Ligand code: GN1
């Protein structure tokens with residue numbers, strides 16, 4: 614009998630076997646050369662795949678779409694396809710992430726275990742970063758997210774389906790949090806006392822943003838800096854990726870998530886909160902980069918409220934991490950028991966730093 618101890622080699626063999634079976638539903642290939650886990654996503658499982666097809670080596674991205682989070686996987690894929698089709702008809706300079714269909718011309722393959730799989734073109738010679746290193750990098754990435762939003766400005770948004778209802782609805786997130794708090798074990802409530810108080814103190818932000826009633830647009834909804842690929846050689850923006858949450862929303866979602874992830878001195882996983890601060894130079898550069906593309910397309914109300922996006926999204930992310938901690942880590946992948954609590958604490962520290970600064974309100 615074969616004994617499976619989890620050496621890297623054995624894990625690699627199991628991964629190869631598993632992905633090989635799936636890939637036969639997408640390609641007629643001679644050989645699977647390599648399959649490796651890829652990226653830092655909290656939700657889906659991603660693999661980089663090297664295949665030999667007709668004696669040529671081709672590289673793809675294979676993903677298992679988390680259908681607990683995305684309960685309508687085909688709608689997610691139809692949104693991505695709509696976006697790819699629209700971008701390909703525009704003067705859009707960046708590379709486009711496009712779904713590769715199964716041999717039966719489907720956007721997803723469902724395996725016998727009920728898992729949904731998809732394949733994308735692999736965008737070569739690129740890297741992702743976890744926080745902006747320089748204002749130039751922040752400008753470049755924000756300009757790219759701006760170019761993406763600009764190219765989608767004229768898409769008929771009724772073509773885009775709301776795949777996660779209330780995804781960036783702060784008041785709904787707050788109601789979910791109150792329910793999680795009601796049902797949480799007392800030990801967890803005690804451990805999260807400071808973070809719970811922090812969220813409750815700030816909740817008026819959600820009501821305020823909802824009252825602005827900003828117009829709906831095609832919104833990416835996950836403009837973390839690591840969802841922008843840079844060309845490895847030139848460090849110019851190469852592609853906007855992770856289009857799972859492209860759906861109707863408000864511009865503060867995309868601007869706010871850039872502020873949250875570009876302008877912080879520390880990445881999302883930082884545990885030393887004294888290191889967490891918002892950086893004025895990065896904030897300025899990202900605002901300039903985004904507005905260089907979107908400036909003329911925003912309404913007055915959108916422009917006036919733009920600087921409220923950072924605090925709003927950062928608080929929402931704190932609420933989401935903290936709710937997940939209270940519920941027993943059912944949503945985000947975690948690496949240790951208090952991971953979601955620490956993530957929430959980091960977001961609250963960042964929010965406080967945003968509220969202490971004045972540069973974004975000038
Ligand atoms: C999730 O899987 P990933 O890392 O792309 C989440 C985002 C959060 C983000 C926090 C569908 O994205 O909304 O902002 O984690 N995506 C979903 O890092 O919930």
Ligand code: MG
Pocket residue numbers: 835855857
């Ligand atoms: Mg994502």
